[in-house]
Amino acid sequence: MTPAGVIHKVFPAALVWFLQLQPCAPENVTATTPYDYDYNTSTDYDDYPQQCGKASNNHFRLWFMPLFFSAICLLGLAGNLLVIVTVFYFQRLKTMTDVYLLNLAVADLLLALTLPLRAASCLARWALGLFLCKAMYTVYKLSFYSGMFLLSLISVDRYFAVAKAVSSHRRRTEAALFSKVSAAAVWVAALVFSVPEMVYTNTDNGDCAPFPRGNKSLLVRVQSGQIALGFGLPLLVMTFCYTCIVQTLCQARSFERNKAIKVILAVVAVFLLSQVPYNAVLFLNTVLAATGDVVDCDVDNRLMYATDLTQCLAFLRCCLNPFVYAFIGVKFRHDFMKLLKDFGCLSHATFYRYAWGRRRSSAATDTESTTNTFSP
Numbered sequence: 001m002t003p004a005g006v007i008h009k010v011f012p013a014a015l016v017w018f019l020q021l022q023p024c025a026p027e028n029v030t031a032t033t034p035y036d037y038d039y040n041t042s043t044d045y046d047d048y049p050q051q052c053g054k055a056s057n058n059h060f061r062l063w064f065m066p067l068f069f070s071a072i073c074l075l076g077l078a079g080n081l082l083v084i085v086t087v088f089y090f091q092r093l094k095t096m097t098d099v100y101l102l103n104l105a106v107a108d109l110l111l112a113l114t115l116p117l118r119a120a121s122c123l124a125r126w127a128l129g130l131f132l133c134k135a136m137y138t139v140y141k142l143s144f145y146s147g148m149f150l151l152s153l154i155s156v157d158r159y160f161a162v163a164k165a166v167s168s169h170r171r172r173t174e175a176a177l178f179s180k181v182s183a184a185a186v187w188v189a190a191l192v193f194s195v196p197e198m199v200y201t202n203t204d205n206g207d208c209a210p211f212p213r214g215n216k217s218l219l220v221r222v223q224s225g226q227i228a229l230g231f232g233l234p235l236l237v238m239t240f241c242y243t244c245i246v247q248t249l250c251q252a253r254s255f256e257r258n259k260a261i262k263v264i265l266a267v268v269a270v271f272l273l274s275q276v277p278y279n280a281v282l283f284l285n286t287v288l289a290a291t292g293d294v295v296d297c298d299v300d301n302r303l304m305y306a307t308d309l310t311q312c313l314a315f316l317r318c319c320l321n322p323f324v325y326a327f328i329g330v331k332f333r334h335d336f337m338k339l340l341k342d343f344g345c346l347s348h349a350t351f352y353r354y355a356w357g358r359r360r361s362s363a364a365t366d367t368e369s370t371t372n373t374f375s376p
Contacts, residue, residue, distance in 0.1 A: 052297035057304045066119040068312050072319055076112030079322035080105040082336065090335050096157045096179035101326055103183045104150045108318035111143040125206035133208035137197040145190035148230045151271065152237040153182055154325065159241035163248045196222050216289045223286045231279045242268055263328055270324050274317045278310035
């Protein structure tokens with residue numbers, strides 16, 4: 001057997017062995033592959049003539065998923081609406097960062113709006129019709145790709161603002177136009193990548209499923225593209241940009257550089273913690289579907305739990321992004337405080353005490369420009 005053939009056989013088996021925490025199921029239990037069902041829907045497994053029970057998985061989805069989706073939806077709506085209102089209230093669309101933050105907030109807002117539909121699909125059979133079924137998966141994929149691409153553009157923008165500060169300062173006029181063109185291109189690309197969900201999503205036996213259950217080749221192609229373009233590419237871009245930014249900040253003789261580095265670490269940590277676990281499980285699912293390997297019932301159920309939990313973790317980005325990318329920034333946080341003051345939610349004394357504290361800190365260190373350069 002050729003080395004490639006050995007890798008093709010051994011690698012998927014090693015992944016399955018690593019996941020398997022208990023002995024194999026008895027021989028009288030019929031094994032199923034993870035792709036006899038769809039992980040993104042609440043499937044009632046009682047309709048399937050198989051001995052591998054899914055009652056525990058269904059019960060988990062019945063109580064945990066709706067509660068989690070509801071909480072994330074409320075937080076995501078609140079945070080992203082505040083970002084959008086602040087941007088338009090102060091007319092902050094003059095820089096690349098402002099444009100990208102606004103579009104990122106819209107993408108996360110769209111994701112948050114799909115979560116009530118997902119919660120409804122976990123509680124009972126799908127009864128909302130084909131249109132909402134297609135809309136749920138299409139809007140989710142649209143917000144997913146647009147959000148990941150915008151995070152990449154934000155890292156590139158910060159790279160030029162910090163590591164290439166002189167050249168970027170000379171091209172501020174061109175940068176404003178480029179930000180709007182690139183943001184529009186992101187939405188067009190995300191819409192194109194959402195076409196499979198738009199075309200193939202259907203209602204099957206009371207469930208809302210994004211792909212036909214028997215078409216594994218289509219599933220493998222779509223999920224492979226999602227891992228490569230929606231996770232791998234942004235990861236490479238962000239790793240390069242933020243590594244260069246940290247190197248530049250470490251060479252600066254500034255007290256505020258430590259604060260800017262902490263902002264970068266927070267940005268990277270949120271991305272990795274929310275996206276790496278889900279994409280790792282998605283990669284395992286894709287390998288199993290591509291190779292046709294069969295896993296025992298216990299591993300099958302554990303893989304379902306892993307998929308549900310890591311997907312919930314990935315959804316957290318829609319409520320964390322506003323705080324990491326917007327409210328942690330010095331200028332944006334100041335605008336938000338002023339917005340609260342203008343709407344009567346914050347007293348004048350509190351606001352001016354906060355503003356005066358900022359001016360004193362800036363005068364004392366004369367280095368706040370470092371953080372301003374990195375932070376939105």
